[in-house]
Amino acid sequence: MNNSNKIAFAGNRGKGVKSDCFVSLELTTTGGISINLKSKVEVMFGNAIRKQVAGILDFFGIKNANMEIEDAGALPFVIAARVEAAVKQLIATGKEYLLDVIPENTSRTTKERFRFSRLYLPGNSPKLMINAGIHKPDGIILDLEDAVAPDKKFEARFVVRNALRAVNFYGAERMVRINQIPAGLEDLEYVVPHNVNLILVPKCESANQIKQVNEQIEKIKKAHNIKTDIWLMPIIESALGVMKAFEIASAAGNVVSLAIGLEDYTADLGTKRTNEGTESFFARSMVVNAARAAGIQPIDSVFSDVSDMEALKQNVLKSKALGFDGMGCIHPRQIEVIHKYFAPDETEIEKAKKIVNAFYIAKEKGLGVVSLGSKMIDAPVVKRAQKSIDLAVSLGILKKNWRVEMM
Amino acid sequence: MIDDKMKKYDKIVKNAAGREVPTIINGEEHIPYQGVGKYKPTGKKYAPPIPTCADYPADGNKTVSNLKEVLIKAGLKDGMTISTHHHFRNGDLIANQIFDIAKELGVKDLRWYPSASFPCHEHLIPYLEDGTINRIEGSMNGPLGKFASEGKMKGLGVLRSHGGRYQAVQDGEVVIDIAVIAAPTADAFGNANGVDGPAACGLLGFALADSQYAHKVIVVTDNLVPFPAIPWQIHGNYVDYVVKVDKVGLPEKIISGTTKITKSPDRLLIAEMTAKFCDAAGLIYDGFSYQAGAGGTALSIGNYFGDILRERGWKARFIRAGSNKYPVQMLEEGLVDYILDGQTFDLEGVRSMRENPGHVNTSPFTSYNYHSKGNFASMIDIVVLGATEVDVNFNANVVTHSDGYLLHGIGGWQNCLFAKTVILPIPLFRDRMPVILDKVTTLCGPGELIDVIVTERGIAINPKRTDLLEKVKDSGLPIRTIEELKEEAERICGVPEKPVLSDEIIAVIKWVDGTVIDSVRRVI
Numbered sequence: 001m002n003n004s005n006k007i008a009f010a011g012n013r014g015k016g017v018k019s020d021c022f023v024s025l026e027l028t029t030t031g032g033i034s035i036n037l038k039s040k041v042e043v044m045f046g047n048a049i050r051k052q053v054a055g056i057l058d059f060f061g062i063k064n065a066n067m068e069i070e071d072a073g074a075l076p077f078v079i080a081a082r083v084e085a086a087v088k089q090l091i092a093t094g095k096e097y098l099l100d101v102i103p104e105n106t107s108r109t110t111k112e113r114f115r116f117s118r119l120y121l122p123g124n125s126p127k128l129m130i131n132a133g134i135h136k137p138d139g140i141i142l143d144l145e146d147a148v149a150p151d152k153k154f155e156a157r158f159v160v161r162n163a164l165r166a167v168n169f170y171g172a173e174r175m176v177r178i179n180q181i182p183a184g185l186e187d188l189e190y191v192v193p194h195n196v197n198l199i200l201v202p203k204c205e206s207a208n209q210i211k212q213v214n215e216q217i218e219k220i221k222k223a224h225n226i227k228t229d230i231w232l233m234p235i236i237e238s239a240l241g242v243m244k245a246f247e248i249a250s251a252a253g254n255v256v257s258l259a260i261g262l263e264d265y266t267a268d269l270g271t272k273r274t275n276e277g278t279e280s281f282f283a284r285s286m287v288v289n290a291a292r293a294a295g296i297q298p299i300d301s302v303f304s305d306v307s308d309m310e311a312l313k314q315n316v317l318k319s320k321a322l323g324f325d326g327m328g329c330i331h332p333r334q335i336e337v338i339h340k341y342f343a344p345d346e347t348e349i350e351k352a353k354k355i356v357n358a359f360y361i362a363k364e365k366g367l368g369v370v371s372l373g374s375k376m377i378d379a380p381v382v383k384r385a386q387k388s389i390d391l392a393v394s395l396g397i398l399k400k401n402w403r404v405e406m407m
Numbered sequence: 408m409i410d411d412k413m414k415k416y417d418k419i420v421k422n423a424a425g426r427e428v429p430t431i432i433n434g435e436e437h438i439p440y441q442g443v444g445k446y447k448p449t450g451k452k453y454a455p456p457i458p459t460c461a462d463y464p465a466d467g468n469k470t471v472s473n474l475k476e477v478l479i480k481a482g483l484k485d486g487m488t489i490s491t492h493h494h495f496r497n498g499d500l501i502a503n504q505i506f507d508i509a510k511e512l513g514v515k516d517l518r519w520y521p522s523a524s525f526p527c528h529e530h531l532i533p534y535l536e537d538g539t540i541n542r543i544e545g546s547m548n549g550p551l552g553k554f555a556s557e558g559k560m561k562g563l564g565v566l567r568s569h570g571g572r573y574q575a576v577q578d579g580e581v582v583i584d585i586a587v588i589a590a591p592t593a594d595a596f597g598n599a600n601g602v603d604g605p606a607a608c609g610l611l612g613f614a615l616a617d618s619q620y621a622h623k624v625i626v627v628t629d630n631l632v633p634f635p636a637i638p639w640q641i642h643g644n645y646v647d648y649v650v651k652v653d654k655v656g657l658p659e660k661i662i663s664g665t666t667k668i669t670k671s672p673d674r675l676l677i678a679e680m681t682a683k684f685c686d687a688a689g690l691i692y693d694g695f696s697y698q699a700g701a702g703g704t705a706l707s708i709g710n711y712f713g714d715i716l717r718e719r720g721w722k723a724r725f726i727r728a729g730s731n732k733y734p735v736q737m738l739e740e741g742l743v744d745y746i747l748d749g750q751t752f753d754l755e756g757v758r759s760m761r762e763n764p765g766h767v768n769t770s771p772f773t774s775y776n777y778h779s780k781g782n783f784a785s786m787i788d789i790v791v792l793g794a795t796e797v798d799v800n801f802n803a804n805v806v807t808h809s810d811g812y813l814l815h816g817i818g819g820w821q822n823c824l825f826a827k828t829v830i831l832p833i834p835l836f837r838d839r840m841p842v843i844l845d846k847v848t849t850l851c852g853p854g855e856l857i858d859v860i861v862t863e864r865g866i867a868i869n870p871k872r873t874d875l876l877e878k879v880k881d882s883g884l885p886i887r888t889i890e891e892l893k894e895e896a897e898r899i900c901g902v903p904e905k906p907v908l909s910d911e912i913i914a915v916i917k918w919v920d921g922t923v924i925d926s927v928r929r930v931i
Contacts, residue, residue, distance in 0.1 A: 018838055019839070041840055043809060043811075044809060044904055044906075045901060045904070046904075047904060048901050048904075073840065074839065075839055130899070131672075131673045134676060134864060135676060332672035332673075332676075
């Protein structure tokens with residue numbers, strides 16, 4: 001392939017761009033590698049950046065090139081992604097420049113894990129990824145779909161892949177939203193081998209789409225000898241999706257949650273999204289019912305007014321009352337409100353404590369029947385109470401050794 | 408003929424902080440830093456020449472028609488020290504005019520002694536180049552910081568804290584020949600204040616020392632009222648001349664971009680962690696006091712303090728400020744008894760100071776002064792400050808950027824370090840630049856006075872503060888050692904290289920007692 005007079009670009013620049021860089025690469029035939037760096041961190045990291053970039057070009061076997069870099073304090077994982085995205089526009093190669101996986105990012109998650117809050121992070125905006133984990137969402141979503149402009153989809157994949165390997169999300173479940181099937185199937189190659197915990201399948205309308213995703217995942221897992229589970233969270237975003245909700249929720253054993261996306265859904269219905277949510281009541285109830293029937297978590301849509309915390313609170317309370325187990329967020333400040341109001345309240349916790357305590361007492365005494373006062377308590381009630389307790393403990397509103405105080 | 412360099416600085420020694428500093432600065436002898444509270448001068452304070460009231464008009468009318476005439480009357484000549492003040496911050500209109508006149512009169516080698524400089528003073532660069540101004544002794548940032556950092560200033564810069572500026576005037580280290588005080592309201596006798604008039608900016612505390620010690624004192628106003636101008640924040644009895652101008656300053660420019668509550672989720676998190684830390688450490692109680700500056704993070708911390716007070720039905724006794732609308736709201740809501748205000752940062756602060764007896768104007772004398780029988784700073788429970796860099800021994804830098812350029816003034820920063828608990832809420836790294844380093848580029852505050860660093864990724868407590876370590880150990884807050892925080896930043900950003908700077912010194916940093924704590928080197 002002769003690309004010697006084509007210039008490839010990747011990354012972001014301009015006012016307001018931080019923790020990112022913009023690179024342009026031109027392959028030449030002679031003269032070796034020339035790296036022209038303009039960096040706001042030149043004093044501290046200029047040499048490190050030049051060394052890293054030279055190393056990447058060498059890795060791809062590029063011997064002659066002009067590389068221009070406008071750097072606004074990009075971290076190494078970003079620089080690597082930008083350079084690789086530029087390289088791969090110019091040369092065809094199966095090689096991937098992979099950063100070491102940090103130990104924190106080998107963590108796995110369980111099917112039942114709480115998924116109250118999941119923070120959307122645009123896949124081509126590394127700045128927002130760096131500190132996402134410190135706000136303690138249950139999950140972070142590296143978004144390759146709607147939050148990435150069509151002409152940036154290619155380069156975003158490298159940022160997302162590198163982030164999965166090298167950015168510490170401080171215990172948040174690492175999720176990626178791929179593009180709509182079938183386009184999204186190609187994204188899987190960039191995420192499945194890189195310790196992703198969960199994949200969101202947007203605009204899902206059939207069990208068959210889940211099947212396709214799983215087939216592709218299995219293929220990649222086999223090629224990379226990956227044994228761990230990768231969970232799926234389909235998003236229902238259309239009238240058809242709503243009607244197929246149960247089929248989708250029960251499509252495979254690794255489907256752990258069913259989410260609803262109301263912006264696209266209301267558009268599909270030909271109506272507008274309101275704060276009251278009358279127009280989406282049916283769809284939300286369908287999703288909750290389908291998920292519960294399939295034994296998975298129903299997850300509500302995002303709330304888009306990031307400045308109105310009171311409206312968010314009302315939204316959360318409504319969502320919880322409908323039966324949802326969590327919702328998406330698009331701003332870190334929403335996380336706290338979502339956790340606080342999805343969490344069991346004081347009355348719920350007190351009741352749960354009594355029930356679970358009664359369960360332990362019965363167990364300790366070897367009784368087959370759990371009773372509280374004169375009332376018998378069924379197993380599902382105990383299970384639900386235990387879930388509230390676990391939740392309260394994990395959120396820090398109840399002490400781990402709460403039973404000590406009850407004795 | 409003495410070599411220019413010899414005049415600028417000479418006789419470099421290593422001070423008690425291990426920093427190399429000159430002991431001859433601009434031809435005069437200075438004392439190297441000796442440690443916190445170690446340097447105790449003896450003798451008497453400086454005194455200006457004795458005036459006689461017989462030499463001043465009996466009718467109290469000291470007005471002179473314009474700035475040029477008054478500067479000539481005040482005897483402006485080569486080598487003098489001219490002081491101005493930053494009550495209008497970036498809206499100062501007077502300093503530039505003074506040096507325009509000096510240039511016109513062909514006066515050379517002036518020392519400018521501002522209480523702070525701002526980007527609006529970029530206008531003065533040609534005068535620094537042509538020798539009208541020899542040097543700035545005061546903060547240098549923006550274009551002036553760049554000019555000085557590149558070694559272009561003729562004399563050696565001297566940076567002092569607000570308290571240090573007062574100290575230097577009081578002990579005669581700096582003798583002010585002419586003080587020019589821009590006042591939003593004044594009478595013909597020279598009584599002046601900042602609370603009234605079209606250009607009201609709040610208070611004139613930074614000019615207090617100058618009014619008392621300068622040889623000639625000029626009050627400039629655009630709101631000349633009949634005697635008496637009340638309140639008289641500046642006493643006319645110290646004033647030689649009064650000049651009326653069309654416009655004395657742009658009060659809307661006292662609001663800087665950093666005087667709004669931050670919207671950044673990361674900074675809000677740091678603010679919240681800081682408030683939680685203070686609460687867990689028992690530093691917040693009914694009747695406590697704090698000082699938080701005008702930065703977005705600091706203001707948010709004040710808001711979180713307000714939430715805690717409201718929730719518990721408590722009250723703070725006083726807030727030391729830099730006031731703007733946020734502490735004013737707390738005062739008006741009854742969450743605090745007093746604001747002890749050093750400078751107002753917005754027009755709400757000005758209004759409150761004018762209307763509310765609980766909003767009190769203060770000066771560096773009451774709050775920060777070294778040559779006095781105690782000051783307020785050490786009585787504050789919690790002080791929240793910023794920093795550009797911190798090292799693993801908790802030493803901090805507030806004046807230079809990590810590339811070596813002068814970036815900020817010291818302000819009241821050094822003086823506030825004497826509070827009971829000093830907290831620096833700072834991001835662990837800015838873009839890719841780690842904030843915690845092995846060694847700060849410029850030492851402004853000794854680590855022994857800095858108690859807590861709060862970052863978004865953890866809180867480091869100075870090991871000296873065993874009391875704080877003990878109190879928060881079961882709080883669930885992410886307490887780390889400062890070395891752990893540094894390592895975490897380096898894991899994310901990489902290990903930074905140090906700036907390569909020239910050996911040439913372009914400015915010195917004074918400690919609160921007037922000793923030299925560090926030198927600032929020329930950037931290459």
